[in-house]
Amino acid sequence: MTKCFYDFYHIAKCFSDWLTHIYHMAKCFSDWLTHIYHMAKCFSDWLTHIYHMAKCFSDWLTHIYHIAKCFSDWLTHIYHMAKCFSDWLAVLQFPAALLLVLCVGLAHASGLNPxxxxxxxxxxxxxxxxxxxxxxxxxxxxxxxxxxxxxxxxxxxxxxxxxxxxxxxxxxxxxxxxxxxxxxxxxxxxxxxxxxxxxxxxxxxxxxxxxxxxxxxxxxxxxxxxxxxxxxxxxxxxxxxxxxxxxxxxxxxxxxxxxxxxxxxxxxxxxxxxxxxxxxxxxxxxxxxxxxxxxxxxxxxxxxxxxxxxxxxxxxxxxxxxxxxxxxxxxxxxxxxxxxxxxxxxxxxxxxxxxxxxxxxxxxxxxxxxxxxxxxxxxxxxxxxxxxxxxxxxxxxxxxxxxxxxxxxxxxxxxxx
The missing domain is CATH 2.40.10.10 (Trypsin-like serine proteases)
Structure with missing residues (x-):
């Protein structure tokens, strides 16, 4: 009878050690999952940071684009103003040039040589x-x-x-x-x-x-x-x-x-x-x-x-x-x-x-x-x-x-x- 009780005690102890081992394994797995979670959260925070940086860069590029577009529009406006001014001068110069050619022809006809x-x-x-x-x-x-x-x-x-x-x-x-x-x-x-x-x-x-x-x-x-x-x-x-x-x-x-x-x-x-x-x-x-x-x-x-x-x-x-x-x-x-x-x-x-x-x-x-x-x-x-x-x-x-x-x-x- 004593021998049987002794054997039952050892079986119970082995089962307890096994449960303890299972507990430690579960705790290690839980710690591992916690570590994975923190890593994933860090990666998520890093991606969020990258997103905000990209958004800031995009906003900066948009700002640069609008500045360049305004400058381009300004240059186009200056070009059209210069072109209009050039054409206006050209129209004013046409009578003078025509008169010059006519004068040369008349002068040649009259024996001069201008x-x-x-x-x-x-x-x-x-x-x-x-x-x-x-x-x-x-x-x-x-x-x-x-x-x-x-x-x-x-x-x-x-x-x-x-x-x-x-x-x-x-x-x-x-x-x-x-x-x-x-x-x-x-x-x-x-x-x-x-x-x-x-x-x-x-x-x-x-x-x-x-x-x-x-x-x-x-x-x-x-x-x-x-x-x-x-x-x-x-x-x-x-x-x-x-x-x-x-x-x-x-x-x-x-x-x-x-x-x-x-x-x-x-x-x-x-x-x-x-x-x-x-x-x-x-x-x-x-x-x-x-x-x-x-x-x-x-x-x-x-x-x-x-x-x-x-x-x-x-x-x-x-x-x-x-x-x-x-x-x-x-x-x-x-x-x-x-x-x-x-x-x-x-x-x-x-x-x-x-x-x-x-x-x-x-x-x-x-x-x-x-x-x-x-x-x-x-x-x-x-x-x-x-x-x-x-x-x-x-x-x-x-x-x-x-x-x-x-x-x-x-x-x-x-x-x-």
Whole structure:
């Protein structure tokens, strides 16, 4: 009996030790859960702290955005104020510039020769006195005055930015033909002599003054583009000419008129100081294409001065225009303005004092001078009249050979008689 009681005691003690062990295990698990809870609470507090930091950063960024937007709106307001002021000045300057051109024409007709300086004195340019004759560049504005009506002006359009192909000028020279620069008929402008490729078909608008927005009804359909056969033979700007044929003849009006091309003996572009008028939508003071058509009154300068300015002309690496006997140059206006990007392809209109006839003396080929280079470079149209006439007549080498054959036959018959 005593042995049984002793065995029962040991069993009870083992069971008690087991329960104690279970209790300690449960307590350890409870402590572990408590530790996990505190860790989770710390992590939750850390996430809450991160959230508040992110929210503060977001509020700070929002504040910065609103400050930047206010500054941007302020700059836009300043830009529009400056643009309005520039256009207002341009409108005021238009009568003065028109009077200047008329006075020059009348003075020439009466035997005077205003605006003409004997060589080698250059056309004056508005620069500080300390820099006259120096090597530095005058920082001229690229502007112009609002044009009231330039009926021969054409807008040659690929896109509203230079990345999209940009815009250029052109001159209506008949009811079916627009004369422009060779580079204006390529969406991706060729910058140097490259393998010959076919020109693109730009959009052409006539009778427009506003580029932005442009009236879609003023677009004329293009039938074909004829590039000068010697375009970019050795330099970017060489023989920079193209003719655009329209699908249908345009109807002439006060807003759409062709400009005559030079006749034999008309060479005002060879007289230093001759004033010409060039219109276009080239870059303005803020280096964006102008919304409204503007014009410049620019003087012809001597070939020697222009050749010295572009002494590396014809060299591809120099990317400068070649100034030769088929080109001429103009300087800045009386208001220190000059041609700029987007004016290329525009015609320089001059007034012949002998008969009061206006004609296109040149086509702007190099318009990249802006406020960097001194002179704009033009293709002298009198030097290209044989090519222009042959294209507009629809001539070809076959036709030339046929005409020559017929004349030789007639001359041969004359000799026989």
């Amino acid at each position: 605006g003409h300086w004997s060589e080698p004195q250059p056309v004056p340019v508005c620069v500080p006195p300390a820099r006259r004759g120096g090597e530095g560049r005058s920082k001229r504005a690229v502007g112009g005055r609002v044009a009231l009506n330039v009926p021969w002006q054409a807008l040659v359009h690929f896109g509203d930015s230079v990345l999209d192909g940009g815009i250029g000028g052109g001159a209506l020279v008949s009811d079916r033909w627009v004369l422009t620069s060779g580079r204006n008929v390529f969406q991706k402008k060729p910058r140097q002599p490259a393998p010959k490729r076919l020109p693109d078909f730009p959009k052409v608008y006539l009778g427009v003054k506003n580029r932005n927005p442009v009236d879609p009804a003023s677009e004329v359909e293009v039938e074909k583009v004829v590039l000068h056969p010697d375009f970019q033979n050795i330099s970017t700007w060489e023989n920079n000419l193209a003719l655009i044929k329209l699908k249908k003849p345009v109807v002439f009006s006060s807003k759409i008129l062709p400009i005559p091309l030079p006749r034999c003996g008309q060479n005002l572009e060879e007289t230093v100081g001759t004033l010409g008028v060039l219109a276009g939508w080239g870059w303005s003071h803020v280096y964006q294409f102008a919304d409204h058509l503007k014009f410049l009154t620019v003087p012809v300068v001597s070939q020697e001065l222009c050749q010295r300015e572009y002494k590396h002309g014809g060299e591809v690496d120099g990317d400068e225009p070649l100034v030769d006997d088929r080109t001429f140059c103009t300087g800045a206006t009386a208001f220190s303005e000059n041609v700029c990007v987007g004016d290329e392809g525009g015609a320089l209109a001059v007034l012949d004092p002998k008969d009061g006839r206006v004609y296109a003396a040149g086509l702007l080929s190099y318009d990249k001078n802006c406020a960097t280079e001194k002179y704009g470079v033009y293709a002298k149209l009198s030097a290209y009249m044989p090519w222009i006439d042959s294209v507009m007549r629809g001539d070809s080498e076959l036709y030339d050979a046929q005409r020559a054959l017929e004349v030789r036959k007639m001359l041969a018959n004359l000799k026989e008689d």
